[in-house]
Amino acid sequence: xxxxxxxxxxxxxxxxNLYEPRVTQEFIDWAWPAYxxxxxxxxxxxxxxxxxxxxxxxxxxxNSIWLLNYSAEDYTNEDYNSNALHWACRYVRxxxxxxxxxxxxxxxxxxxFSDRIELYSLCFYTKDVSGRxxxxxxxxxxxxxxxHNAKFPAGSTFGAGKNGADANWDYEGAWxxxxxxxxxxxxxxxRTTTALREAAKQRGxxxxxxxxxxHPGFTIV
Ligand SMILES: [Zn+2]
Numbered sequence: 770x771x772x773x774x775x776x777x778x779x780x781x782x783x784x785x786n787l788y789e790p791r792v793t794q795e796f797i798d799w800a801w802p803a804y805x806x807x808x809x810x811x812x813x814x815x816x817x818x819x820x821x822x823x824x825x826x827x828x829x830x831x832n833s834i835w836l837l838n839y840s841a842e843d844y845t846n847e848d849y850n851s852n853a854l855h856w857a858c859r860y861v862r863x864x865x866x867x868x869x870x871x872x873x874x875x876x877x878x879x880x881x882f883s884d885r886i887e888l889y890s891l892c893f894y895t896k897d898v899s900g901r902x903x904x905x906x907x908x909x910x911x912x913x914x915x916x917h918n919a920k921f922p923a924g925s926t927f928g929a930g931k932n933g934a935d936a937n938w939d940y941e942g943a944w945x946x947x948x949x950x951x952x953x954x955x956x957x958x959x960r961t962t963t964a965l966r967e968a969a970k971q972r973g974x975x976x977x978x979x980x981x982x983x984h985p986g987f988t989i990v
Contacts, residue, residue, distance in 0.1 A: 772814025773872035775894040777824050784898035784965045785823040788832035791839075792821070800834050803862050804905075807885075810869035826870045826893040833901035837861065840958045853906075854953045857946075861905045864912035879904050881911035899954050899961075899969040903976075907947035915942040919982035926979045938985040948976040952989050 780786040797820060800806075806827075811817045816827025823829055838844060841854040849856045865886055873889025878896070880887045886908045892901055919936040921927045927934070935942035951973035955966045973989045 815870040861909040864909040903947040907943040910943040910946040937983040944980040
């Protein structure tokens with residue numbers, strides 16, 4: 770039984786049907802400690818007992834971790850001098866301390882605390898596979914010392930005037946890191962589909978248009 774009441778969106782559109790067969794036991798055995806999953810936070814309905822069930826949070830985030838690690842053409846290159854397709858997987862691994870799943874109260878996609886990152890239903894069930902990867906990159910950037918430092922601009926779909934925005938692109942905050950990842954996934958993501966890349970572009974532009982107090986002045990085209 771699932772822990773959270775959620776409608777599971779179409780798994781072809783979300784990419785879960787494409788990525789799930791790639792998540793082998795060997796991959797899980799590597800990713801589990803690398804991304805600091807805490808077992809007691811992923812069992813009892815979150816997927817630990819049914820790791821291939823993409824109705825459940827664990828399989829859905831494992832799909833995103835696979836995407837995060839294997840979307841660069843030469844994915845063994847994790848150099849920070851390469852583009853984000855290469856280093857984002859490493860950045861998340863280096864920043865994350867514990868990874869927890871929660872249903873959440875519907876107000877946030879995820880939250881970074883001093884001792885853990887919590888992912889919520891909004892992450893698991895409203896975002897596609899690359900969008901969940903964006904969330905991991907975003908939260909990892911908070912761990913890396915970049916809290917949000919501004920209010921959302923007028924007209925923002927994230928809540929105009931509320932705290933939670935980044936001042937600008939050059940702050941290199943969580944929104945910038947997430948958008949940058951989606952941008953590269955759109956531009957050069959491998960082992961995926963044109964439709965998923967297009968969706969990443971759209972999501973990236975939602976972030977660019979709504980999450981910065983001062984608009985970056987460009988969009989992904
Ligand atoms: Zn944030």
